[in-house]
Amino acid sequence: MKKAIYLQIPLFLLLSGTYSLAQKKPQQLPEFQTKKTETEAHMRFLAADELMGRRTGEMGNFVAARYVAEQFRKLGLSPVAENAGSNTASYFQNVPFEKMGASAAGEIIADAEIMKAGEAWLLMNGGETNLKAPIVYASFGLEDAAKSWDDYKGLDVKGKIVLIESGTPDPQTPSEIIATSIEKRKLAAAKGAIAVIELFNAPVPWNIVLRSFGGEKISLAESGNAAAPSIPHAWVNGKEANYARALRAVKEVEFKTSGRKARSINSYNVAGLIQGSDPKLKDEYILLTAHYDHVGVGKQGGQPYTAEDSIFNGARDNAFGTVALLTAAEALSKNPPKRSVLIVALTGEEVGLLGSKYYAAHPLLPLNKCIFNLNSDGAGYNDTTIVAVMGLDRTGARIEIETASKAFGLGVFADPSPEQGLFDRSDNVSFAKEGIPAPTFTPGFREFNGDIMKNYHQVSDNPETINFNYLLKFSQAYTYAARLIADRKVAPQWTAGDKYEPAAKKLYGK
Numbered sequence: 001m002k003k004a005i006y007l008q009i010p011l012f013l014l015l016s017g018t019y020s021l022a023q024k025k026p027q028q029l030p031e032f033q034t035k036k037t038e039t040e041a042h043m044r045f046l047a048a049d050e051l052m053g054r055r056t057g058e059m060g061n062f063v064a065a066r067y068v069a070e071q072f073r074k075l076g077l078s079p080v081a082e083n084a085g086s087n088t089a090s091y092f093q094n095v096p097f098e099k100m101g102a103s104a105a106g107e108i109i110a111d112a113e114i115m116k117a118g119e120a121w122l123l124m125n126g127g128e129t130n131l132k133a134p135i136v137y138a139s140f141g142l143e144d145a146a147k148s149w150d151d152y153k154g155l156d157v158k159g160k161i162v163l164i165e166s167g168t169p170d171p172q173t174p175s176e177i178i179a180t181s182i183e184k185r186k187l188a189a190a191k192g193a194i195a196v197i198e199l200f201n202a203p204v205p206w207n208i209v210l211r212s213f214g215g216e217k218i219s220l221a222e223s224g225n226a227a228a229p230s231i232p233h234a235w236v237n238g239k240e241a242n243y244a245r246a247l248r249a250v251k252e253v254e255f256k257t258s259g260r261k262a263r264s265i266n267s268y269n270v271a272g273l274i275q276g277s278d279p280k281l282k283d284e285y286i287l288l289t290a291h292y293d294h295v296g297v298g299k300q301g302g303q304p305y306t307a308e309d310s311i312f313n314g315a316r317d318n319a320f321g322t323v324a325l326l327t328a329a330e331a332l333s334k335n336p337p338k339r340s341v342l343i344v345a346l347t348g349e350e351v352g353l354l355g356s357k358y359y360a361a362h363p364l365l366p367l368n369k370c371i372f373n374l375n376s377d378g379a380g381y382n383d384t385t386i387v388a389v390m391g392l393d394r395t396g397a398r399i400e401i402e403t404a405s406k407a408f409g410l411g412v413f414a415d416p417s418p419e420q421g422l423f424d425r426s427d428n429v430s431f432a433k434e435g436i437p438a439p440t441f442t443p444g445f446r447e448f449n450g451d452i453m454k455n456y457h458q459v460s461d462n463p464e465t466i467n468f469n470y471l472l473k474f475s476q477a478y479t480y481a482a483r484l485i486a487d488r489k490v491a492p493q494w495t496a497g498d499k500y501e502p503a504a505k506k507l508y509g510k
C-alpha cells in the first residue's frame, strides 16, 4: 500500500521538498534536525562582548536587532512593519523612547534643614531649576471626582511649590506608587504649581530607591511624561522625620537643581511573518516573542563589575530566548504549521517591558486574530532536565507544551517560585492584558534561588557559562510546542475564572 501512495505523488513535489505527508512523523520535522552549532552560533553572537550588553537604544542593541532581521530575510519571513515615511515593508517596528539623564546635583532648603540631592532626595523630573517660593501642603495631592475626594479643595497653589505624601490612603505596590506619582505631578502642574516635593514613604529601603531611580531612565516617548508640563518633582526621603517636619513647618522653600536632561532615542521590535499552510486557519496566527535587549555595560548594569569584565552579556537573559525564536523562525518557515506564525523579537524589556507594551498598543496584525502568545524569557536555569513555564495551567496548552518538551527529553515544571509573581514580570503580560493566552517558556528551574541569582543580571551571564546541549534542546522544544499549538483544531483558552479571562472575552467577542 505504501508504495502505491508514493507513486501517486507528482515527482516535482517530491523534488521541491514542499510536499508534506499528512502523517509526517515528528522526527522528520525541521526542528528535529536543528544543529547544535546553529543555536550555539546565534548565542555566541547575540551575547558577545562586542554587543556591549544590548542596552535599549544603544549600538549593541541595534546590532542585535539587525542580526535578527537579517536571519528573517535569509529564511524568507515576510516583513509586516512599514519603513518610516515610506510604503516599503520592513522587519523593524520603530519604538520611540525618551531617555532621562542620571540624577542631578542640588539642594532643597527648608529653614535650617539643608537637604542634598542624591542623599536626602532624588529629582524625578525637571530641568535646571532655581526657585524660592511658598510651599503648600496638599495631603496625597490627588482628586477623584467620582469619590468626591479632592486634596486641593480650598487650596491656591498657583506659583507655589506643592508638598505631598507618596502613594494613596490605600496600600499600593511600588510600581503603582510610581505611576501615581506621575499622575500627581500632572495634576499639580494643571493646578498651576511650579514644583512638587513628595515625601516618599513606600515600603522600599531608601538606598534602593536612590539606586533604582538615580540612574539613567528610559520610558516610552508617548507615555505622556514628555507631553506633560515639565515641572520639577523631587522625592524626599519621607522616613527621615527631620526632613518631613522641616518641610511641613516652613512657609517658603528653596529648590535648586542642575536638572535631568531628557532626549529622544529609538529602538526596534523586529517582526517577521510565516504564512500558515491551511487555507482557512492561516488567517489566525500564533505570536512568538522573546526580548533581545539587555542592560548594558558598567554602571548601567546596576550590579558589581570589574575593569576586566564590565559587560552584562545577557546570555541567559535573554539571548537564550532569542535563540529559541530564531530556531522557530527557521524550522517553522521550512515547514509551516496550519496557522500563521508572527515572530517578534522585542526591545525594551529590561527598562519596563516597554517594547511589548508598545507592540500591544501598535500591533502589526490584528490582536483578535492572535490565538496564543508563546513568550520565551528567563533569569537562568539550574535544572537542564526540564523547562519551566509560567502560566502553564492557566493558558490551555499544557498538552502541547508537555508533548513537545518530552520529544526532546525534557520535563515541564509549572510556575516555579509563585511568590516572585513571574507570570506578570515578562513581556507575555503585555499580551495577557489584551486577553491573549500568553505563558512564558523559561529555562529549567524549580526555585528562584542562589543558583539562579549567581548569573542573573551579572557580568558572568556570558556564553562561556552556557550549556549548549541544553540550549539546543530548549530551542527545539520551544519550536515544536509552537508548531503543535499553531496546528490545534481549537484555539487554547484561559482557565475559567482567570484574571485575564474578561479581557479575552472582550478581545475575541465570546
Ligand SMILES: [Zn+2]
Binding pocket: 291, 317, 318, 349, 377, 378, 379
Ligand atoms: Zn529577561
